[in-house]
Every structure is written in C-alpha cells, then in structure tokens.
Amino acid sequence: MLWLVETRSVSPVFVGRADELQTLNDALARAAAGEPQALLLGGEAGVGKTRLVEEFATAAGCVGAVVALGGCVEIGADGLPFAPFSTALRALHRALPDALATAAAGQEEELARLLPEFAEAGPGRHEEEGMARLFELTARLLERVAADRTVVVALEDLHWADASTRHLLAYLFRTLRTGRLVVLATYRSDDIHRRHPLRPLLAELDRLRTVRRLELGRFNRAEVGRQIAGILAAEPAPAQVDEIFERSDGNAFFVEELAVAAHEGCATGLTDSLRDLLLVRVEGMPESAQQVARIVAEGGSTVEHRLLAAVARFAEDDLIEALRAAVHAGILAPAPDGDGYRFRHSLVREAVGDDLLPGERSRLNRRYAEALEADPTLVPAGERVMRLASYWYRAHEAAKALPAVLEASVTARRRHAYSEQLRLLERAMELWDTAPEDIRAALRPVDYTEVYPPPLSERRGGTPSGCDPATAPLRYLDLMAEAAVAGRLCGERERALKITKRALRLLDDDPDPLRAAWFWVQRSRLVQSLARGDGWQELGTAQELVRGLPPSEVHAEVLAMVAGWSMLHEPGPEAVTAAERAVEYARMVGASDIELNARLTLGGLMVDAGDIEAGLAEMYEVRDLVVEQGRTGVLGRSHINLPSSLEGVGRSEEAVGILREGVRRTERAGLLESQGWVWSNLAESLYSLGRWDEAVEAAMKARTTAPAAKPSGGGCFHCAAIQFARGQVTEAARLLAEARASYGTHDPMPQNNLPLARLAVGIAAAEGRLPDARAELDRALDTGFPPGTQRFAWPLLLAAAEAEAGARGLPAAEAGRAEVLQRLFHAAKHLTTDAPIWLAHDKWIRAELHRAEGRDTPDAWSDVVSAFEALERPYDLARVRHRLAEVLLTAGGEDERDRATALLRLAHAVAAHLGARPLTDAVTLLAQRARLPLTPAPDHRTAPTDPADSLGLTTRERDVLRLVSAGRTNRQIAEELFISPKTASVHVSNILAKLGVSGRGEAAAVAHRMGLFPADMTGAPAV
Structure with a gap:
C-alpha cells in the first residue's frame, strides 16, 4: 500500500x-x-x-x-x-x-x-x-x-x-x-x-x-554535482556542491543525505558526524515512525508487514501512518519482493540498531520470537526455524533458545548447510548449562541427532532396564558428536578435532566404550584429512574399545573402517577377518550402507588374496544392489573399487565399461570426489588398453573435477606415465612431483607409493641416474610388499629390472649390480602369480634379469610374448616383441630374421599409433642395424587397389575394424551396424586373427599404419 x-x-x-x-x-x-x-x-x-x-x-x-x-x-x-x-x-x-x-x-x-x-x-x-x-x-x-x-x-x-x-x-x-x-x-x-x-x-x-x-570508487566533484541536480531537480550552487562533496568525500549515499538535509534547511546539515546525520534524520520523524524504525532495525534485513504489526502492537491505522512517515522520509522502503519493509540503506539500519539499549534489544527480540511462535505463518516457511532460533538467542531466553537453536541445526543439516549446523550446535552447547534442567530433560536425541549411539545405560538390551533410545534424554555429548561430524563435513576440521578431544576427556571421567570408540573413529578421519597421520592409532584404540561388546552399528563401523584402512595400507588375513566381521555385524543391526561398504572391501581383499572370481562376484553383487536401491552413499565406491580390482587382474576392457557407467552415475548424483576417482581409474585402464589420447582426457578430468587432492594426484600420475612413455621425460618428472605433492607424506599407501616409485625409477634410468633409480628401489624393497599389493609391486620390479638391463656394459653400473639383481629376483619370487597379468609380469621380469646378466634367450622372450598376447596390453606386447626381435637377431638365423621382421613391424605399428617415441626409435634403430624393412615392399603385379584386401577382410569386417579403430565397444559396434553384440564379438575375433594381433589396440594400430581409415576434417577416425 x-x-x-x-x-x-x-x-x-x-x-x-x-x-x-x-x-x-x-x-x-x-x-x-x-x-x-x-x-x-x-x-x-x-x-x-x-x-x-x-x-x-x-x-x-x-x-x-x-x-x-x-x-x-x-x-x-x-x-x-x-x-x-x-x-x-x-x-x-x-x-x-x-x-x-x-x-x-x-x-x-x-x-x-x-x-x-x-x-x-x-x-x-x-x-x-x-x-x-x-x-x-x-x-x-x-x-x-x-x-x-x-x-x-x-x-x-x-x-x-x-x-x-x-x-x-x-x-x-x-x-x-x-x-x-x-x-x-x-x-x-x-x-x-x-x-x-x-x-x-x-x-x-x-x-x-x-x-x-x-x-566501485567514489564520485568525483562533477559527478556529485550531477547527482545533487538529479535529487533537487535543479542545478545546485557551486558552493553547495563544494561543501557536500567535501563532507561526503564522494560517497553517493552520503551525498543524498546531505543534499536532502540542505534542501530542507534542517540543522542536520551542520553536524560533524555523518553517522549522527543518519540518526538525526531518524529523530526528525514522528515518535511512532521512530519506534517502527527501531523495531525493523532489530528484525533483520527485511521484516514482513504482518510480523511487524504483531511486534509493534499498533492499531492498524497508526501503523500505516508510522510506516508512511518512515517511507516518505527515506528511512524505510517497501521490500521489492514481498509484503514487508526494509531500511532504504543498511547504514541507516546499522546506526539505528547501534543506538538501541541492551535491554531494549532483548525485549524486541523476545517480542519477535513470541509473535512468530504464536503465528508461524508470519514469515516464509523456509525462514521460520532459523529466525525463531536467532530471536530467542538474542532475547537471552535460554529455556526457549536451546530447543529453537537445536531445531534450526536440524534444518541446516537437512539442507547440507553443515557450516551453519556447526555454528548452531556450538551455540546450543553454549546455552546448555544455562537452560533449566527440565527443559534439557525434555529434549530427545532422536529429534536432534543421528550420528551417535545412546548411552550404555539407556541402550535397548544394554542393561536390565532395557530403556528405549527414543525416550532417552539428549546429552551434552550428543551435541558434541553432531558438531564433530558437521565440522568435518564443512571443512572446519580443526574445530571438529578440538570437539572430539574434549568429548574423549569427558568420557575419561564417565567411561562408555561404545561412545568412546565412536569418537576415536571420528578422530581417525580428522587426523587423516588434516595430514596429521595415517589414523591407524586412533582406529586401533577404537577396535580395542569395542572388542568383546555385543554387535552394534558403531562396532560394525569400527570393523569396516579397520578393514578399509588395512586394504589400503596392510592388506592380509587380518583385514579379511575384520571385513567379514563388519559384514556380519552390519547385517545383524541393519546398517545397510556399512554392510555394502564392508562387502566391497571384502571383495577387493579376496581378489588381492588370489580368490579372484569369488571376490569380483561379491563386488559385482554390491554394485548391482547399490544401483538398484539408489544408495548414493555407496554409489561412488562401488564404481571405483570394482573396476580397480578388474584392472588389477588385467581385465581392463571390462573395467572401462563400468567406469564409463560410473562417470555417468556420479555426475548425475553430483558425487564430485567419487567422480574424480572414477576418471583417474578410467585413465589407468585406457592406458593399459593403448587408448592413450582418451586416457589423457580422462586424467585431465580427474585433475579438474575432484575437489580432493588425491584423485587429482591420480590424474597427474597417469598423465606423467603417458608423457614418459611418449618420451617427454622432463614433463613426466614435473607431473610426478605434482602427484607426490597431492598424495602427501602423512599417510603412505602402497597403491600410491609403489606406482610413484615405479615411475621415478623409469625417469631416473631414462636420465642416466642409475644410482637414484636404485635408491628408489631400495626404499620400496626396505618397506616391503604386503600381501595383496602385487598389482603395484610387479610393475615396479619390472621398471627396476629394465633399468639394470639397459645399463648393462656401463662401467659405472657394475658396482652393486649383483646385489640389486639378487634383491629383484628374491622380491619377484615371493609375489603371487595367480592372475594372468601377474604371471606375465613374472616372466617378463625374469627375462629382463637374464638380459641384465647377458644370458637372455629367444625361448624366454617367446614365453613373455605368448603371455602378453593373451592380454589386452598393446604397449606392453609391443615392448616385449621388440625384445624378442632383438634376441632373435642376435641368434642370426634366416628364420629368426623373418620372425624378427614380423615382430618389429607389429611393434613399430603400435608404437607409432600410440606416439611412444622411445619405443618407436628403438624399433627403428634395431631394424636399421639389422637392415630389416619395417614396411613390406609392394608387389605391383598383385598389389590390391585397397590395402584392406591384402588382409583378407570382408566388407563387414572392414566396417567393424573401422569402429574398433574409433574406440567403440562391441555393444556400440552392434548398435551402429544393427547386429547383435555376439555377432560383433565374432567379427572382432576374426579380425584379430587375420591381422595376427592379440588385442583391439593393436588392431587399431595396424589400421592406422596402413592408412585404412583416413581421418576426417576434425582429425577423428572416419566412421
């Protein structure tokens, strides 16, 4: 109005x-x-x-x-x-x-x-x-x-x-x-x-x-003059402009205030303080308008009309007149969006608010709170709880403020506003001792908390009393537990850590093992996230506290955390036992998310222990349940751990399918950190499959998507590995250092440290720093390879064996060589070979060790090549084919030369396709030295017009090969060619046989080398 x-x-x-x-x-x-x-x-x-x-x-x-x-x-x-x-x-x-x-x-x-x-x-x-x-x-x-x-x-x-x-x-x-x-x-x-x-x-x-x-800067004198002219609707006198400009110093709002004051000829124009100017203008209004202004100043940025009427307690006409006077004076203004009022400028509001007496401020807040309690519809529904909590708190009414603040904390939690929840819970803890005992006794943890077990004496079945937790009173420790979790989730980890320390001190005086264990788990998480340690000491304390206690959600969580920690740091039989008990306890108490997480851990541990199919089946079942039931809390991990285990046993193509699905699902659910891990794992599997450009793209996604450091570090590492394989050693070293920094040193994990060491060994060897490569290896061997870390240990041992073999004959490398080779042989001997990829690495390492001693043989390298031909590892296969060709040429027979020629052509095709310059150069140099052509001489009498004809490919097989070269899966090929996935699979198998290659990556490399499918204008394969 x-x-x-x-x-x-x-x-x-x-x-x-x-x-x-x-x-x-x-x-x-x-x-x-x-x-x-x-x-x-x-x-x-x-x-x-x-x-x-x-x-x-x-x-x-x-x-x-x-x-x-x-x-x-x-x-x-x-x-x-x-x-x-x-x-x-x-x-x-x-x-x-x-x-x-x-x-x-x-x-x-x-x-x-x-x-x-x-x-x-x-x-x-x-x-x-x-x-x-x-x-x-x-x-x-x-x-x-x-x-x-x-x-x-x-x-x-x-x-x-x-x-x-x-x-x-x-x-x-x-x-x-x-x-x-x-x-x-x-x-x-x-x-x-x-x-x-x-x-x-x-x-x-x-x-x-x-x-x-x-x-935004202040106005100059000319702009102040134009502003005054606009306000007064007339050109001001130069002296007036000078005075107002000097006093306002070009601040637009103060120009307005001074111009109006001067125009009205009031004494406020003479005041020395601009703040006083604001107050005197307020004091120039009628008393009722001043009173309304004071009420609005304490109500918030905007006060709804009905709420203002309830607090002011004026007759309706009197309130309208008071508001009209305040609006006409330019003190208040109608809210632009809604039926309410606000100060035209916050400076005036602050001046009026600062002028209120302490008792007056408390009284106004009490009236606001009472009005809002009597009629919750006075404010928008989304603001009621928060505003009521604020009004009662500033009214200094602890009996009313404590329940209101707690209810507001629940609302903040529902909105994932954990920073506000933490602040409100800290306010509740501040009010706790001043609130009357009967008010505290009426509060129930089920209404305000969710993360914390009830006291031992009030747990159902915990004592003869058998009290229902729903009737237990809220305790101070409950608030501390909620605050600790809120602090961790909003990033205020230091505050959360202080809260857990205080809680554990309180529990020293009033022991309760289950509650103490819960706080030790929180402390473990905080210590790890603050880079204060690996969190094991805290988890170990929690495990001791729950030992022998009946099954509970806390007990299950402790066991699941212990198993998860062990899987990342020290996998072995004890970790498997902890995971199995966590699953059992979680099922008994109905903690579904804990059970699913523990089953993922258990499945991963089984795979690492060599029970591969059973472990993968367990993880697949969890993945399906998570998707079916829409369990967001486990969604990310189910699409990270399963493909990671698949990659670890050499099933990279299978892993890529799940990871692609994981990217879509985590993006749709907004799980950024999980999505970062998914991208990182996808980069690893694509690298294995020889799809390096796609791997770089995935690694960059990991670096830019994830808010956490470790997924970003994974992306850096995979970029570094590809740069190294492509001969960009300096850039690889820079990215490796960045990855190390992202992982940190406070929480060493084999899954991070061993790959970092492997790449560091390779870079040092490539730069001719064999002592540094050996030092890196010594650090890893001194630490040891816990059971279940073989997937990371095999590549490290291989890199070290290659470094020694590559340095054979260098005088500076002879000192200590025998000891290094012996340590490598001993370490490899104690690693499991239960998966084909691990067995292939075992054979490769032994061949490299023999090469380092100058006694490698064609038979040994043939075994390595055969092992990798059964795997989809085109780059690794190209490398071992190069080694086999090298040793065959040393043998010197004509049959060996023919076989070496075929091997070098295949290796060169893959290396060129991947951009692996060091391997390309090595293959080219070896072929030149042996006077072997890397491309067959054309027979013009019989040469087909189409290069594909020389391969014996049918028209349909050409279509399929074109899509394989473009990186399509069998299902995608089937959809594009309108055939079944099974038929697509048969075509792919026939193509691999006709090309004499073992995997899709090699087939794509051959197609690239022969120029079967020229790129279109965008540089992508023509499809």
Whole structure:
C-alpha cells in the first residue's frame, strides 16, 4: 500500500559508472554467446553498488535476459543458509517454471534443499558428499536453464553471506563451463576486515582467471554535482556542491543525505558526524515512525508487514501512518519482493540498531520470537526455524533458545548447510548449562541427532532396564558428536578435532566404550584429512574399545573402517577377518550402507588374496544392489573399487565399461570426489588398453573435477606415465612431483607409493641416474610388499629390472649390480602369480634379469610374448616383441630374421599409433642395424587397389575394424551396424586373427599404419 510513496533523496538520473556498466554489459554479451561469466562487485557502504546492479538488471531485461536477484539475509549476526540462492531460484521459478522444472528433472528432492517448491526435501542425514552433490546439481541446473536463454543471477550483500552460500558461490565460479549465464555478486569492501570470513574467498577467487573483480570508487566533484541536480531537480550552487562533496568525500549515499538535509534547511546539515546525520534524520520523524524504525532495525534485513504489526502492537491505522512517515522520509522502503519493509540503506539500519539499549534489544527480540511462535505463518516457511532460533538467542531466553537453536541445526543439516549446523550446535552447547534442567530433560536425541549411539545405560538390551533410545534424554555429548561430524563435513576440521578431544576427556571421567570408540573413529578421519597421520592409532584404540561388546552399528563401523584402512595400507588375513566381521555385524543391526561398504572391501581383499572370481562376484553383487536401491552413499565406491580390482587382474576392457557407467552415475548424483576417482581409474585402464589420447582426457578430468587432492594426484600420475612413455621425460618428472605433492607424506599407501616409485625409477634410468633409480628401489624393497599389493609391486620390479638391463656394459653400473639383481629376483619370487597379468609380469621380469646378466634367450622372450598376447596390453606386447626381435637377431638365423621382421613391424605399428617415441626409435634403430624393412615392399603385379584386401577382410569386417579403430565397444559396434553384440564379438575375433594381433589396440594400430581409415576434417577416425 506504500509502493507509490517516493523519496526525494534518490536521484532519478543514473550518474557516472559508465565504465563499470560497460564491463557488465560486455559480460552479458559474452554470456549471450555461450561463455559463462563470473563477476564480483565491491565497494564501500553507500557507494552505489545496488544502484549499479539495478541499472544493469534493467538493461539486461531490455535485451531479453532473465534476471534473478537474491540478497544475503542478515538476522543480527546470523545468516540464513543459501538465502540468496533460494531467492534467486525462486525468481527463476516464477519467470521460467517449465524450463526450471525440466532442468531439475530427476533431482527435485535434492534441489528442494535450496528451493522447497521443487519437492519435499530428502531426509536430513549426514552425507560425506552431500554438500558437494548439492553444489554440483545446482551448477548443472543453472547451466541447463541458461542453455537456450541468457540468465543473470545477481547476489547482493555477500559480506553477510553464511558459510554455505560462500562455499556454493565459490564452487559455481570454479566450475561453470557452459550456458548463457552471468553470476554477479556484490559485497561491502569496507566491512572486510582482516578476520572477516569473506576475505579468504575473495583471495581464492582472485586467483581464478575466469572471475573479474570490480571495485566501485567514489564520485568525483562533477559527478556529485550531477547527482545533487538529479535529487533537487535543479542545478545546485557551486558552493553547495563544494561543501557536500567535501563532507561526503564522494560517497553517493552520503551525498543524498546531505543534499536532502540542505534542501530542507534542517540543522542536520551542520553536524560533524555523518553517522549522527543518519540518526538525526531518524529523530526528525514522528515518535511512532521512530519506534517502527527501531523495531525493523532489530528484525533483520527485511521484516514482513504482518510480523511487524504483531511486534509493534499498533492499531492498524497508526501503523500505516508510522510506516508512511518512515517511507516518505527515506528511512524505510517497501521490500521489492514481498509484503514487508526494509531500511532504504543498511547504514541507516546499522546506526539505528547501534543506538538501541541492551535491554531494549532483548525485549524486541523476545517480542519477535513470541509473535512468530504464536503465528508461524508470519514469515516464509523456509525462514521460520532459523529466525525463531536467532530471536530467542538474542532475547537471552535460554529455556526457549536451546530447543529453537537445536531445531534450526536440524534444518541446516537437512539442507547440507553443515557450516551453519556447526555454528548452531556450538551455540546450543553454549546455552546448555544455562537452560533449566527440565527443559534439557525434555529434549530427545532422536529429534536432534543421528550420528551417535545412546548411552550404555539407556541402550535397548544394554542393561536390565532395557530403556528405549527414543525416550532417552539428549546429552551434552550428543551435541558434541553432531558438531564433530558437521565440522568435518564443512571443512572446519580443526574445530571438529578440538570437539572430539574434549568429548574423549569427558568420557575419561564417565567411561562408555561404545561412545568412546565412536569418537576415536571420528578422530581417525580428522587426523587423516588434516595430514596429521595415517589414523591407524586412533582406529586401533577404537577396535580395542569395542572388542568383546555385543554387535552394534558403531562396532560394525569400527570393523569396516579397520578393514578399509588395512586394504589400503596392510592388506592380509587380518583385514579379511575384520571385513567379514563388519559384514556380519552390519547385517545383524541393519546398517545397510556399512554392510555394502564392508562387502566391497571384502571383495577387493579376496581378489588381492588370489580368490579372484569369488571376490569380483561379491563386488559385482554390491554394485548391482547399490544401483538398484539408489544408495548414493555407496554409489561412488562401488564404481571405483570394482573396476580397480578388474584392472588389477588385467581385465581392463571390462573395467572401462563400468567406469564409463560410473562417470555417468556420479555426475548425475553430483558425487564430485567419487567422480574424480572414477576418471583417474578410467585413465589407468585406457592406458593399459593403448587408448592413450582418451586416457589423457580422462586424467585431465580427474585433475579438474575432484575437489580432493588425491584423485587429482591420480590424474597427474597417469598423465606423467603417458608423457614418459611418449618420451617427454622432463614433463613426466614435473607431473610426478605434482602427484607426490597431492598424495602427501602423512599417510603412505602402497597403491600410491609403489606406482610413484615405479615411475621415478623409469625417469631416473631414462636420465642416466642409475644410482637414484636404485635408491628408489631400495626404499620400496626396505618397506616391503604386503600381501595383496602385487598389482603395484610387479610393475615396479619390472621398471627396476629394465633399468639394470639397459645399463648393462656401463662401467659405472657394475658396482652393486649383483646385489640389486639378487634383491629383484628374491622380491619377484615371493609375489603371487595367480592372475594372468601377474604371471606375465613374472616372466617378463625374469627375462629382463637374464638380459641384465647377458644370458637372455629367444625361448624366454617367446614365453613373455605368448603371455602378453593373451592380454589386452598393446604397449606392453609391443615392448616385449621388440625384445624378442632383438634376441632373435642376435641368434642370426634366416628364420629368426623373418620372425624378427614380423615382430618389429607389429611393434613399430603400435608404437607409432600410440606416439611412444622411445619405443618407436628403438624399433627403428634395431631394424636399421639389422637392415630389416619395417614396411613390406609392394608387389605391383598383385598389389590390391585397397590395402584392406591384402588382409583378407570382408566388407563387414572392414566396417567393424573401422569402429574398433574409433574406440567403440562391441555393444556400440552392434548398435551402429544393427547386429547383435555376439555377432560383433565374432567379427572382432576374426579380425584379430587375420591381422595376427592379440588385442583391439593393436588392431587399431595396424589400421592406422596402413592408412585404412583416413581421418576426417576434425582429425577423428572416419566412421
């Protein structure tokens, strides 16, 4: 009803800011061309940030862009989780309901944590990747909405933003890749003191080349003059401009205040303090309007009309008159989106709020809380719980504040706003001792917590009393447990670690083994994530505490954690036993996610122990259950561990299919860290299959997708391995160092350290640093190879054996050679060969050791070649064929020369196809020395017009080979050629036989060498 009331203090003329507005319009144009834009707009309070955003929004709307505005909400010292994003999404929902619904399809329940209009939000359980998943889904939602139209999302007052909002904004700025989207955020720069939580975010965003940061300066004298002329609708006197410019120092808001004060001829124009100017203008209003202003100042950034009426307790007409006076005076303004009021400028609100007396502040907050309790519909449903908690807390009413704060913490957890949950739980702990005993006794852990077992004396069946946990009272330790998990999930690990230490001290005075074990598990996770150790000491303590106790979820989790740790660090029989007991206990207590995770661990341990088929069957069954039941908490791991085990036993093609599926599923679920691991594992399997360009692409995805360091380190390592194989030794060394840094030294794992050592040995040998290669090997051998680490140990031993063989004959290498070879032989002798890939490596290492001693034979190398011909390892097969050709040529017979020629041609074709320059050069040099042609001489009398004819391929087999060369799977070939997968498999087998190769990668290499399928204009194989 007050929308038409205007104030004279706002200039109708937009003054200055031409450069800044042009920058924003340029960003809009680039976004319209499909390049997402991210901008930060800073400036001191009152300098004109909001006015600039309004002008830009108007201009954007005029060219057809959809503009969604959202502002950070301040309630005292509190912020509402994701408030600006919720407001902006709500605006998009109103403007583009169908487009937003289509973009959110399938993820409505998760996205409802930001916008309840989507659906009813999912359960509020803690989830390891819950917040990351929400962030990823939000980013993809905005990209989809902006795919066909230009969208501007403007978020104001970032200096008030809650931690979750800051994290989400940082995520968007880092990951937006497509869409006609502009994300603009404003903040008050003069509020960003040294310890302000926004400062680290600004520093992080400054390092992103995709983010532009604008600083809005003050007006110069000419601009101040134009602003005053707009306000007064008349040209001001030069002396007046000089005075106002000097006093305002060019701050647009203070120019407005001083201009109005001077125009009205009031004494406020003479005050020395601009802050006093703001208060005196308030004091110039009628008393009822002043009272309304004080109430609004304490209510938050915006106060709804009905809530204001309930708190003010004025007669309706009196309230309207008071509001009319405040709006007319330019102190308050109607909220732009809703039936409420806010201060026209936050500086005035802060001045009025600071002028309140402590008792007056408490009384106003109590009235707000009482009004909201009496009628929850006075505020939007999504804000009620948080605002009620804030009002009661600032009213200093512990009896009311404690339950309200706890309820707000549950709401924060449901939204994956773990930073806000942690802050609220810390506030609840602060209130705990001051709240009356009867209030605390009425609280129930089932209402406010989820992560923690009830006290031993109140566990069902724990004592003769047999109390139901649902009736147990909430304890202080329950709050500490929730806070510890929230702190870990939001990244506040130091705070979480302090909480666990305090809890364990409390449990020293009141022992409860199960509760203590639970906290030791949390401490183990925190120690590992903070790089303070490997976490085993803490897990060992937890294991001792639960030993002999009845089955429980905590007991199952401890055993599952111990098994998982052992699988990564010291796999063996004890780890298998722990995994089996974890599965058993989890089943007994109905802890499904723990059971599935423990079964994955058990399956992986069985594979490593040599029970390959049974272990893989267990992991396949878990994968199927996870997909069928939609268990997001285990989804990522099921698509990481299973293909990793398949790769470990040489079944790379099978692993690639699961990993491709894993990429799709983790992306759809927003599981970024898991997706990073999936990409890393995919790079490894593609490397094995000789699909190196695809492997590099997957490795780069691992480096850029995952928020955690270790998946990114995996991507670095696989890039390094490919660069090394292609002869880029310096770049490989750089990437290896980057991978080492990503893995860290606090938590050594064989699955990381052994591959790193293997590549380090190879690089050192390639650079002629044999002592360094030997030192790297010695460190690995001194540490030893625990049972189950053979998949990583075999390649390391091979690299060392190759280094020794390659240095044979060098005088500097002779010293210590016999000892090194003996250690290698002894280490290989004690590794299992249960999988064909391990047996092939065993034969290869023995052949290399014989080569290092100058006594390798064609028979030995023939065995190695035969072993690798049964595997899909084209690069490894090419390397051993080169070695066999080398030893055959040494034998010197004509039959041997013919066989060596065929081997070198195959090896050269694969090496050239992969870009493996060192192998290509070695094969070429050997062929030149032996005077062997690497390509057969053409017979012009019988040469077919089509190179494929010389291979005896049918037309259908040519079609299939073309798709094999393009990297298609049998299923994809079947779909493209309209045949069954079984028929495609038969064609592939026939092709391999006719080409005389053992795998698809070699077949593609032969097709590439012969030029069967020339590339199209994009460089991709013609299909």
